[in-house]
Amino acid sequence: MNTPLRRVGMAMMVMIVLLLGNATWVQVINADEWRLNTYNRRVLLDEYARKRGLITVADGTVIADVKETTDRLRFLRTYNNGKVYAPVTGYLSVTYGTSGMERAENDLLNGSDDRLFARRVSALITGRDPVGGNVQLTLDSKVQQVAYDQLTAKGFTGSVVAIKPATGEILAMASTPSYDPNVLASHDSDEQASAWKQLTAKDANDPLINRATQALYPAGSTLKTIVAAAALADGKNKDTQYTAAGTIKLPQSTTDLPNFNGQPCGPGQTVSMETALAKSCNTAFAEMAGQVGANKLRRQAEKFGFNDSGLKVPLPVETSTLGPIPDDAALYQTGIGQRDVQITPLENAVVAATIANGGERMQPYLVSKILGPDLKAIDETDPDEVETAMSKDNAAALRDMMIQSEINTGGEGRNNNIQIASKTGTAEHGSDPLKTKPHAWYIAFAPAQKPEIAIAVIVEDGGDRGLGATGGKVAAPIGRAVINAYLVGR
């Protein structure tokens, strides 16, 4: 019987070898397929076991902190003043993943970023748990707070973005309605789930979306700054005359393109570019766009940052576009920021900042410094000049026209000590634009002669003014308050 017994022994060894081979396949050779599967939450849980880095604003105030807990996930993410900063910080949730800065800088915050490599090795040697790096933002806590308060005071849905024109530093990025990221970071899965349900409910108005970077709106009259820039580049100047008609027909069609309320732009047949911009005359700018042509207009918009897909600040930014311009009728409509023009509040702030910076477009950014766990700076963001959108002279000319526009704009919140250059917009949208409450825009920079802050404000659906809303009445007071917050008392 020994021969079959020995064969059985061989069979037993073969079985063990098969198991070893298969374990090698699962655990070593093909391990990544299973390890990185989205259903595998171990990697995420391991991240929670590490002390995540902090997020601070420019003055060092901590807006995303960590607290050690006694439960399964060792560290709890806490957000200070969460609703104000949520559009930027995003959330960190066991169940619902990450968003905002928590996602964009995840590798750094969780300590796996290559820039932290040396520190990880030393942590390994000293036996200490690896710790995430810290992110210091460019946000100015005062400006951010005012921007958020201004939007929420009347329960507006909208966004404010403020940029330092000379560098591209983002000073404020508010989006409302906002949310408290603390509930999503909770280690209580029921609390997370009910908060998530509430925040994603149909009538909740998408609080989880950062409108500054993720929402695309018709640019409305704020686009006239770009049309004017294109015309200036095309050899026109602020005195070039355009039609003053209250209404014109779109080329090759019977459709009317009226001014606001259908009024003529001036007493005569024509009106200067300066007056047209100050009064935001649609007919003049439609004609101006028609003269410039689709290609030059598009090129000018690109110089201001349109069509820049893949822009990250480091939050990913939706791509602003002029949309297709198949014929002159479309070109006319595009010239007044309607038709298929889509722009993010951030991009509109970049437009204002670029004009303010003498035509030099700076790359907008939110992260000023990367700090190691020991709070030593590892990396600093240098301002990056992307491209020259306008000549210095043209930028100055446009600035002067925008100063006139500000003077012409109504609304509250003026500070006579601060000269602002601005452009409002009242963007129609929806399938029946005349019966849909318009979005109110305001882009501006100040002080006009030596700009330190450029802003874009959008209030969706007319804010508290309904169908009668205009950029000047609804958005401008917010913009002025934000500018004052930054400039007054400095």
Added chain:
Amino acid sequence: MGSPVPTGEGSPGASVATSTSPGLRAPTRRGTELVMLAFAAGIVTLALILVELNQERSLSLRILWLGLAYLGLFGAAHLAVRRWAPYADPAILPCVALLNGLGLVVIHRIDLALEGTVFPDGSTWDPVAFKQVVWTAIGLLLFAATLKFLSDHRTLARFGYTFGLVGLVALLLPGVLPGFIAPTINGAKIWLRIGPLSIQPGEFAKVLLMVFFAAFLVSKRDLFTTAGKRFLGMDLPRARDLGPLFAAWGVTVAVMVLQKDLGSSLLFFGIVLVLLYIATERAAWVVLGLGLFSGGAVIAWKLFTHVQQRVANWQDPIGRYDVVGGGYQISQSLFGLATGGIGGAGLGAGRPEMIPEANTDFITAVIGEELGFVGLAAVLLVYMVLALRGLRGAISVRDSFGKLLGGGLAFALCFQVFIIVGGVTKLIPMTGITAPFLSYGGSSLLANYILVALLLRISAAARAPQRAPKPKPQQPAIADQHTVMVERPK
């Protein structure tokens, strides 16, 4: 044979040689066993300390208690072997001690992970490590009792039919009894609930039926070796001798259908097949048996949804991740194994709470996650050493019954490991079955301790010096004898 210690004395030739040397007793090698046991105790204690450190607990009294209990238990087992089976194989008990000890540590570790967990039905996790220590103690008592009262394994052959009947009843009982006494747990109807005790009679049936089959085959061996027709170069058994094989096949199918216990039926059928093969030394039985099994498996797959489920879960665990009774378990097992990788997360640093049935069916997945491929491979190799040492006893023992029983027991151990670890690592479809000595569960532990006691008994019989023949009266050599007159027959 992969054993870490030199074992020159194990072979039959050597033992015969030493036993014939007058005045020289064969070494019992109990000292070796004690040293290896101490080594196993060291590893197990180290594992326990690792768990405690990684879970960041102080070394509490409970650990001391567990460690001492472990030492006491296996020290006592060693003394039992020393007393009642002094020539037993020295590697078997240390292997068992290592596996059982590691099992206890991992079960304790899973207790820590699940501590405070509240299940959907409102119940909380009840720590089971202590219960398993009690089961280990009872198991070792049974082990010692088996060695004490069964001084010669051949005694078992006399009760073959009794064992067979009891085994058959035990195997099928849960399948036919009503639900209040034989509840369906996790889809399998393999439990008997008597008061507070839940037992799995199938575990004991495995050993009982093996004794029966070994005894039966030895007594009817000639019958089975009688050649029938030759076909494809194999001697086919005669049709009338196929009875036992068909009976086993029938029982297997019954277990599969009545109890939905695929693992046990596979194990049982494999054992019968191997016993037949060892007894007859003819591969024809294996081919025939595999054919039968494949046929039965295909039919079962066609007819029964629970079989189809297992196969589908095996083919595509991720695709069936969210299906009830789908690929969740096996996916979690693979996630754990893959995340563990080569070196593992470290004992106490993995996430066994995410693997369902972590302390029973999927305990090897927990080991693979926390100790990595290295740890899992080590465990598999310990199993292999254990089974091969058992087999070596069978090869060395002189009687056919011992060979058959020893071979069957050793194979059963190894095959069971193949079925469960193969299922856990997705080599074969997952079938619920315990990992011998590792998994939590009294029945499995007790049955396996009896199994190991039998293996030790057989190896002791193989290595013990042959009992000196009864001292014959001193007689002169035949040549010196007187010639005896034989009376002439009348």
